[in-house]
Amino acid sequence: MAMKRPKADAVIIGLGWAGSLMANELTLAGLNVVAIERGGWRDTSGDFPTSMDTDELRYATRRELLQPLSVETMSFRDNPSQSARPLRDFNTYQFGWGAGGAGSHWNGMTWRFLPNDFQLYSNTVKKYGANKILPGMTVQDWGVTYDNLEPFYDKFERLAGTSGKAGNIQGVIQPGGNPFEGARARDYPLPPLERTQAAMLFDAGAKELGWHSFPVPAGNTSGAYTNPLGVHMAPCTYCGYCEFFGCGNWSKSSPNACILPALMNRPSFTLITESEVMKVNLTPDKKLATGVTYVDKSGREWEQPADIVVISAYQMDNVRLMLLSGIGKPYDRASLTGVVGRNYANQTIAGASVFFKDEHLNPFIGAGALAQAVDDFNSDNFDHANVDFIGGSNMLIHSTNGRPIGLGNAVPPGTPRWGSAWKKAYQESYQTANSIYCMGSSTPHQDVFLDLDPTYTDRFGRPLLRVTYDWNENDKRMAHFIADRSVEMGHAMKASLVVRSEPTAKPYSPMDNLSSHTTGGAVMGDDPTTSAINRYLQSWDVPNTFVCGASAFANNGGYNPTGTVGALTLWAAEAIKTKYLKSPGPLVAL
Amino acid sequence: MTSPIPRRDLLGTAAALVGTAATLPVSEAAEISGHLPWSASAGTPPPAAPAEPYVWEFFTADEAALVGAIADRIIPADELSIGGKEAGCAVFIDKQLAGQYGQGTNYYLKGPYRPGTPQQGPQTLETFAQRYRQGLAAMVAYCASKHSGKAFIALSADDQDALLHEMEGGAFYTGPVPSSVFFNQLIQNVREGYFADPIYGGNKDMAGWKLLGFPGARYDYRDVIGRRGEKLDLEPVSLMGRPGWNPA
Numbered sequence: 055m056a057m058k059r060p061k062a063d064a065v066i067i068g069l070g071w072a073g074s075l076m077a078n079e080l081t082l083a084g085l086n087v088v089a090i091e092r093g094g095w096r097d098t099s100g101d102f103p104t105s106m107d108t109d110e111l112r113y114a115t116r117r118e119l120l121q122p123l124s125v126e127t128m129s130f131r132d133n134p135s136q137s138a139r140p141l142r143d144f145n146t147y148q149f150g151w152g153a154g155g156a157g158s159h160w161n162g163m164t165w166r167f168l169p170n171d172f173q174l175y176s177n178t179v180k181k182y183g184a185n186k187i188l189p190g191m192t193v194q195d196w197g198v199t200y201d202n203l204e205p206f207y208d209k210f211e212r213l214a215g216t217s218g219k220a221g222n223i224q225g226v227i228q229p230g231g232n233p234f235e236g237a238r239a240r241d242y243p244l245p246p247l248e249r250t251q252a253a254m255l256f257d258a259g260a261k262e263l264g265w266h267s268f269p270v271p272a273g274n275t276s277g278a279y280t281n282p283l284g285v286h287m288a289p290c291t292y293c294g295y296c297e298f299f300g301c302g303n304w305s306k307s308s309p310n311a312c313i314l315p316a317l318m319n320r321p322s323f324t325l326i327t328e329s330e331v332m333k334v335n336l337t338p339d340k341k342l343a344t345g346v347t348y349v350d351k352s353g354r355e356w357e358q359p360a361d362i363v364v365i366s367a368y369q370m371d372n373v374r375l376m377l378l379s380g381i382g383k384p385y386d387r388a389s390l391t392g393v394v395g396r397n398y399a400n401q402t403i404a405g406a407s408v409f410f411k412d413e414h415l416n417p418f419i420g421a422g423a424l425a426q427a428v429d430d431f432n433s434d435n436f437d438h439a440n441v442d443f444i445g446g447s448n449m450l451i452h453s454t455n456g457r458p459i460g461l462g463n464a465v466p467p468g469t470p471r472w473g474s475a476w477k478k479a480y481q482e483s484y485q486t487a488n489s490i491y492c493m494g495s496s497t498p499h500q501d502v503f504l505d506l507d508p509t510y511t512d513r514f515g516r517p518l519l520r521v522t523y524d525w526n527e528n529d530k531r532m533a534h535f536i537a538d539r540s541v542e543m544g545h546a547m548k549a550s551l552v553v554r555s556e557p558t559a560k561p562y563s564p565m566d567n568l569s570s571h572t573t574g575g576a577v578m579g580d581d582p583t584t585s586a587i588n589r590y591l592q593s594w595d596v597p598n599t600f601v602c603g604a605s606a607f608a609n610n611g612g613y614n615p616t617g618t619v620g621a622l623t624l625w626a627a628e629a630i631k632t633k634y635l636k637s638p639g640p641l642v643a644l
Numbered sequence: 645m646t647s648p649i650p651r652r653d654l655l656g657t658a659a660a661l662v663g664t665a666a667t668l669p670v671s672e673a674a675e676i677s678g679h680l681p682w683s684a685s686a687g688t689p690p691p692a693a694p695a696e697p698y699v700w701e702f703f704t705a706d707e708a709a710l711v712g713a714i715a716d717r718i719i720p721a722d723e724l725s726i727g728g729k730e731a732g733c734a735v736f737i738d739k740q741l742a743g744q745y746g747q748g749t750n751y752y753l754k755g756p757y758r759p760g761t762p763q764q765g766p767q768t769l770e771t772f773a774q775r776y777r778q779g780l781a782a783m784v785a786y787c788a789s790k791h792s793g794k795a796f797i798a799l800s801a802d803d804q805d806a807l808l809h810e811m812e813g814g815a816f817y818t819g820p821v822p823s824s825v826f827f828n829q830l831i832q833n834v835r836e837g838y839f840a841d842p843i844y845g846g847n848k849d850m851a852g853w854k855l856l857g858f859p860g861a862r863y864d865y866r867d868v869i870g871r872r873g874e875k876l877d878l879e880p881v882s883l884m885g886r887p888g889w890n891p892a
Contacts, residue, residue: 095676100686108861109690109883111840122750130764139760139767142752251872293863303863315680324677351674414875418858419865458839458858471812472718472831473805477855481724484856510754563763 056347056355062088062324065346065360067331067375068367070155071616072602072623074309074317075213076364078283079627081322083635088358089323090348092330092367093121093152098310102158102300104293110457114298117144119159121151128370129507132524132561134387140510140518145564147572149368153327154300154310156368157616161297161422161454162273162306164216165613166207166621168433169200169236171495174609177434178444186444188528192397192498193444196608197580197589200236203621206628208239210620211271214307215279215287217423218242218271232268232427234435244276247290250453251415252488253426259546265428270450271617272423273307283316294455296422306422329356332514334363334379334599343381343599349514361638362630363599366623372605373398373504373575374519381596382576382586385503387522393586395504397577399610400523401569402494403557404447404533406540408549409466410486417484418456425452431539432612433495443531447494447612449540456484464489467553489555490540493569494533496610499526504575525558533558571615573607578622580642588642590633591626597640600626690883691739694845698735701742702773707780708734713797717804718834725855726848728834736837736846737776746773768820772829778819779826786816786823842882849887853880 063085066073077087096102112118128147129138141147150156170177175193178186187193211218220241221231228241246269249257253269260267274290281287290305304311317323328351335344335357345359365372376382376394385396427450429435438444462480463471464487469479502524506517525533537556544552557568579585582594591606593599602623604615611618633641700708715728715737740746748771760767770778787796787807796804814822837846839853841861847853853860860880868876879886 095674095681097680097682097686100682103687104863106687106690106883108863109841111836111844112690115836115840116745116750123752124748124750127752132761132763136761137758139758139764140752140754141765142767143765144750145765248869249872250869254872289866291864291866292869293865295863318676318680319678321678324675327674327676414873416868416872416874416876418862419869456856456858458852458856459836462835462839472808472834474720474722474724477719477722477724481855484858509756561761561763563765565763565765 056357058357058359059088061345061359061361062086063360064088064362064364065090065358066364066366067346068092068155068365068371069153069309069325070150070366070368071157071309072366072619073155073364074157074313075210075620075623076366076602076627077323078313078317079624079631081317081320083631084322086322087324088326088360090326090329090331090346090358091153092125093150093327095325095327096152096154096158096300096310098300098302098304102302104302107299107302108293108295110459113295114457115459117298119151119298119300120144121149124513125151126512127518129510129518129520130564131520131522134501134522138507138520138522141564143565146567146570147370147564148570149370153314153325154308157309158300159298160273160616161614163423163425163614164211164214164218164271164273164307164617166236167200167611167613167618168234168435170434171609171611172196172199174444174497181434182438182444186438188526190500191526191528192500192584194397194579194584194608197578197585198625203625204236204239206621206624207617209624210617212243213281213283213312214273214620215244215275215281215312216242216271216273216307217244217247217276219246219269221268230268232429233266234429234432242271244279247272247274247276247421247424248292249426250419250424251413252451252453255410255547256426256451256543259543259548260428262546263542265430267426267428270423270425270427272421273616274421274423275305281312283313285312285315287311290421292419292421292424294418294420294457296420296454330514331375332378332516334365334375334381336380336596340380341596343596361598364602365599366602369572369575369604370504370519372601372603374506376576376586376601377506378516381593381599384505387500387503390500393577393582393584395575396584396586397498397574397608398502398504398521398523399496399498399574399607400562401571401610402447402496402525402529402533403568404492404494404537404540405490405555406537406544407464407487407489407553407555408544408547409483409551411550413486415485415488416456417453417461417488420453420455422454424454425450431536441531441535443528443535445495445497445528445532445612447492447532447536449490449492449536449543451488452491458484466551490543492536492540493571493612493614494529494536495612496573497526497528498574498609502526524562530558571604571610573604573610573615576601576605577608578606579608582644588640590629590641591622592641598638600630602626690841690843693843693884694735694739700738702746703734703738703741708738709797710780710784711737713804714808714830715834715837717801717808718831719838726851728838731838731848731851732846733834733837736840736844737833739845740833740836741773741776747771766821766825770819775819775826775829779823782816782818782823783811843884850880850882
């Protein structure tokens with residue numbers, strides 16, 4: 055028999071970016087909020103001190119801040135005809151674990167998606183005709199537009215302390231920014247980070263090609279900053295320990311640095327750590343949530359009743375919790391019906407390695423989002439009339455780190471993997487190699503989905519989430535195109551050796567660690583037969599349940615997801631505050 | 645964390661949930677409200693550097709000698725730097741295998757065991773420590789069969805390289821997996837030993853970092869970021885400092 059806690063106005067599952075932002079907004083609106091976090095408490099000064107943070111083996115190689123696979127992993131297969139197997143070793147998916155979630159150990163690239171990304175279906179049909187979309191693709195609009203989200207992107211950038219250069223302020227193109235971005239009300243709260251030698255070479259290459267180079271918007275502070283909650287951040291020191299690391303210098307946008315110092319002091323907020331939510335509890339007619347059941351660190355079962363349930367775990371776990379709780383109809387590949395698990399997407403990766411002669415790139419001077427990019431081939435920023443795909447890709451050069459264990463394979467092709475020849479090549483390449491990295495859009499397809507594994511279970515005996523994913527034809531064509539552009543960029547940068555990379559030419563594997571950006575599975579939309587949640591991230595089936603995270607993306611853009619996760623969460627929070635609390639019930643009438 | 649969860653307890657919790665609910669201790673989850681928790685030394689500090697002389701924790705003396713010899717071929721001593729053995733790679737791997745990494749605490753080791761596709765990643769249920777024990781034994785046997793009973797450490801450097809190439813190509817089995825899988829692990833772990841902070845037992849005198857020009861555990865480059873494209877020659881620093889910092 056589960057122990058029962060006092061009822062809360064809202065219970066939040068998972069205290070990463072989405073959970074922290076939602077908890078902040080709801081407590082400010084006067085609600086009594088309880089958050090339940092699977093990992094432990096994590097504090098910037100105590101857990102990430104700079105005196106122990108700079109440890110590649112511990113954090114990047116062994117991934118100490120990530121959720122252990124023994125707690126939960128996924129099973130994987132490339133297509134529905136295969137039998138899935140559990141991912142036993144650390145891989146491309148980077149689940150958060152502890153207060154701050156993956157927001158503690160991300161790199162910090164803080165993008166806004168392009169206006170076209172939210173209306174990919176209707177824009178494509180209007181401009182190129184319905185035949186532009188290949189058979190089997192389940193492309194659909196999000197039910198929300200860039201203009202709807204702009205104020206919430208702005209709010210997130212202010213809370214997070216984003217460093218960048220605007221490209222379009224109220225329709226006026228700004229030199230040095232991204233001219234393709236949607237119109238912004240105002241510039242970033244902080245100017246861009248300093249540039250590295252790699253960025254200068256990329257910038258020169260872009261100029262030669264006539265492309266538009268700009269600094270990637272960074273959740274790494276280019277200067278001291280105080281956010282709207284009164285939290286102080288310190289200037290980034292370019293230490294090169296960002297992804298997989300916490301930031302003990304108060305320089306990385308994270309819930310720990312930006313939200314929790316204010317949120318934790320509010321008596322209306324309670325955080326329960328080291329406790330895992332088993333399921334969302336529903337009324338017998340399954341029309342309302344009554345709260346959640348969780349298990350604490352000693353194995354004891356508890357019930358936390360609440361009027362509102364916010365599912366804000368990692369994207370994959372949002373989908374899994376809906377499936378385990380019976381919220382929404384599961385996607386069925388055979389009948390092509392159901393919504394939970396549908397429209398799963400990834401990030402389509404391509405690029406080129408570049409090697410220079412007599413160069414000192416000093417790769418150890420870096421930051422998680424210290425990068426220079428072009429967006430000339432992203433989304434619909436270029437005419438697709440003469441190409442056989444939709445979507446596109448950002449292209450960037452990244453000065454993120456010079457960590458020597460992880461870079462050991464960044465040597466010219468043909469180099470032996472061991473022996474004196476490898477040593478010599480690595481010594482040379484360490485200072486002269488980088489890569490052009492393209493984060494491409496990922497379009498949904500009926501053969502790509504998430505469901506519960508029939509065989510493998512977690513530590514509690516519950517089914518693992520099963521991922522069925524391989525690159526679809528549209529995205530492979532896009533990647534082929536963008537890999538060619540990367541080679542052009544490499545030559546324009548005057549690299550002595552340019553090595554084309556097209557990982558989409560072979561079956562997808564999570565073990566290749568191409569990108570952690572995994573989206574969809576509980577997507578937002580205007581039609582309950584093709585979306586799990588409405589435009590306010592509210593479950594169509596259980597209207598007092600909101601599902602926040604990249605799981606809501608109807609398709610993935612050619613960018614890191616976190617900026618859009620933040621904007622969507624703040625947009626949903628505003629709807630709860632201004633609409634739902636006044637009249638609890640469905641926010642979109644059917 | 646106010647009370648960092650030892651990883652072993654996670655597995656213990658899982659096991660306990662399966663059948664002994666009646667005997668579970670009554671204790672509540674950590675509950676925090678109304679304040680930002682802070683406690684001195686909340687984070688788990690890094691391990692102490694290995695003591696001298698080193699006493700092997702996982703390897704037998706023969707295994708340790710074999711791993712040292714392998715490390716010396718994967719990263720040989722040459723005009724650029726010292727070799728993997730002198731850098732302490734065997735000590736590093738020994739400590740890793742004796743700890744959480746070797747015990748597989750953070751990895752998914754639940755059955756059933758079924759072979760998978762290459763895209764699904766390694767599917768063995770053995771811990772890394774078990775993989776080493778099996779892998780090294782298989783290597784000893786293979787070496788003896790190829791070289792009339794001689795041990796790997798007694799071979800010439802060329803013969804050692806030839807055997808490692810065979811291993812890399814999957815010439816024999818190490819436990820349930822081809823030797824190529826175990827060889828990949830050896831390359832990874834030897835590189836870790838050569839380039840991880842010296843507190844973990846390898847990277848003697850920061851030789852790996854000096855080889856590359858990596859400044860190590862520094863965390864502030866604001867003073868040099870403007871010197872783009874310059875050779876900076878920054879002396880490396882370990883988590884425990886560096887020789888010459890502390891006057892004798």
